[in-house]
Amino acid sequence: MSAAEPATADFDEVRIEVVVVPPGSPLAGHRLAELAPTRRCGVQLTGIGRNGGRILNPGAEETLREGDEVLVLGNTEQIDAFKTMLFDLPGSAGEVPSA
Numbered sequence: 001m002s003a004a005e006p007a008t009a010d011f012d013e014v015r016i017e018v019v020v021v022p023p024g025s026p027l028a029g030h031r032l033a034e035l036a037p038t039r040r041c042g043v044q045l046t047g048i049g050r051n052g053g054r055i056l057n058p059g060a061e062e063t064l065r066e067g068d069e070v071l072v073l074g075n076t077e078q079i080d081a082f083k084t085m086l087f088d089l090p091g092s093a094g095e096v097p098s099a
Contacts, residue, residue, distance in 0.1 A: 013075040016046065019083060021068040026089035028068075033060035035089075041081040043074035 021028055027035055037043050048055040048062065049069035055062060064070070072079050 014073065015075070015079070016071055016073045017079050018049075019070050019072050019079070019086065021064050021066055021070060022086060023066050025064075025066060025086045027064050027086055028066045029063060031061055031063050032058060035064070035085075037072075037082055037085070041074070041085060042078040043072050043082045045070055046073050047071035 032045060037045055045058055046056070047070070048058050048064070049071075050065065050067070072082055074082070
């Protein structure tokens with residue numbers, strides 16, 4: 001494929017949504033590197049709203065916290081998978097299984 005050819009991705013399906021990390025979420029307290037949302041769900045976390053501040057393009061060492069407003073980029077199925085992960089992360093309670 002040359003640089004002049006269009007990409008095959010369907011950008012019409014991609015959207016960004018704000019998702020709040022709920023109290024008691026198994027994701028709270030874990031670094032993004034541990035959670036691997038791109039590998040697990042196919043989403044990219046493009047920002048975090050926390051205590052009135054904003055973290056744009058959070059790095060792998062950023063930790064999610066209860067109440068964080070997370071900007072999630074992906075298609076509907078990918079974002080829904082991330083929302084499910086907020087409540088039901090595979091593995092034992094409080095422990096993040098390897099991705």
